[in-house]
Amino acid sequence: MARWIAAFVALSALAGPATAERVKDIVNVKGVRGNPLHGFGLVIGLNGTGDSSKASGQAIASYLRKKGIVLQPDDLTSKNIASVIVTAELGPWSRRDSRIDVTVSSIGSASSLQGGKLILTELTGADGQVYAVAQGSISTGGYAAGGQNAAIVKNHPTVGRIVGGATVEREELAEIVEQGEVTLLLRNADYATANQIASAIDKLYPHSSYAADAGTIRVRLPKAVDKTTLSAFVARIGEIDVDSDTPAVVIINERTGTIVVGQNVGISKVAISHGNLSIVAEERETASQPLPFSRTGTTEKLNETRIKAVEEKGTLSVISRTVSVSEMARALNSMGLTPRDLIAIFEALKKAGALQAELKIM
Numbered sequence: 001m002a003r004w005i006a007a008f009v010a011l012s013a014l015a016g017p018a019t020a021e022r023v024k025d026i027v028n029v030k031g032v033r034g035n036p037l038h039g040f041g042l043v044i045g046l047n048g049t050g051d052s053s054k055a056s057g058q059a060i061a062s063y064l065r066k067k068g069i070v071l072q073p074d075d076l077t078s079k080n081i082a083s084v085i086v087t088a089e090l091g092p093w094s095r096r097d098s099r100i101d102v103t104v105s106s107i108g109s110a111s112s113l114q115g116g117k118l119i120l121t122e123l124t125g126a127d128g129q130v131y132a133v134a135q136g137s138i139s140t141g142g143y144a145a146g147g148q149n150a151a152i153v154k155n156h157p158t159v160g161r162i163v164g165g166a167t168v169e170r171e172e173l174a175e176i177v178e179q180g181e182v183t184l185l186l187r188n189a190d191y192a193t194a195n196q197i198a199s200a201i202d203k204l205y206p207h208s209s210y211a212a213d214a215g216t217i218r219v220r221l222p223k224a225v226d227k228t229t230l231s232a233f234v235a236r237i238g239e240i241d242v243d244s245d246t247p248a249v250v251i252i253n254e255r256t257g258t259i260v261v262g263q264n265v266g267i268s269k270v271a272i273s274h275g276n277l278s279i280v281a282e283e284r285e286t287a288s289q290p291l292p293f294s295r296t297g298t299t300e301k302l303n304e305t306r307i308k309a310v311e312e313k314g315t316l317s318v319i320s321r322t323v324s325v326s327e328m329a330r331a332l333n334s335m336g337l338t339p340r341d342l343i344a345i346f347e348a349l350k351k352a353g354a355l356q357a358e359l360k361i362m
Contacts, residue, residue, distance in 0.1 A: 024238030
């Protein structure tokens with residue numbers, strides 16, 4: 001408990017007044033996004049750890065038929081191949097002939113992809129167009145081995161990765177300018193922060209920015225900005241420091257006993273008393289015997305139940321109206337509470353209307 005309270009106080013000490021953040025650390029530029037790719041592929045060269053599914057047999061038979069070798073799926077009975085799904089993300093700045101990483105995941109009964117090699121696989125986007133082709137040796141970061149009666153597995157050997165395993169064939173160009181404007185999207189929507197960003201940009205580029213809503217800031221391109229200076233313009237905006245605001249919120253995870261308190265959370269003046277009632281029920285076996293030298297009665301085994309109630313003493317503590325998270329943490333920690341106690345108190349404070357924040361329970 002002492003470690004938990006120390007961690008809570010340390011976390012609270014970090015939550016002081018709002019600090020300046022760079023614009024690029026709290027917003028995304030509209031139009032800058034990745035394009036997910038996927039494809040069906042075959043992994044070969046496995047040492048008996050592949051699958052023997054019909055899909056794998058048909059896939060390798062079709063592959064060999066294109067090379068002039070005609071085989072039936074049933075002719076391939078080894079477990080040295082595996083059917084996989086290959087996934088990747090085409091970045092907004094990935095250009096043709098550049099390379100991207102791919103993830104290879106088994107979809108059959110393969111026990112491991114260790115040591116395997118992915119043969120040429122087309123990766124398509126949601127529009128059905130081929131954007132990249134993947135091939136290469138797979139790194140699993142784990143292994144699987146076993147015998148007839150025992151086995152050992154480390155990490156997840158049925159999923160692997162090929163660093164730089166795909167070559168980009170088609171570009172997905174990012175368009176960040178719409179009708180002469182660049183749109184910034186706040187990662188945590190807030191009206192105050194959005195207006196502060198717009199005001200800060202206006203100081204550098206007068207009459208260019210406004211907050212369209214709590215999560216959107218629109219920036220009009222100055223006349224001097226063209227294609228050759230657009231990147232420098234966006235970079236300059238991203239380096240601007242602003243004071244981000246955060247809502248008053250308390251997050252509670254009852255499964256793990258975790259509590260996260262936002263910096264603007266306040267508690268109205270309130271008196272708190274919290275105690276525990278423990279009821280212990282104990283079952284014992286006893287023997288009932290007749291009196292000595294008695295010619296009547298028999299020895300019997302009886303069950304005895306003992307119930308004991310223990311209630312801890314609770315004191316009524318007064319917490320004044322707090323102005324910072326650190327002060328609130330000191331006030332609650334002075335009561336010697338456990339994480340479960342704090343969760344119960346925060347829930348009760350919310351119902352009493354004394355918690356000036358939104359309470360979210362995970």
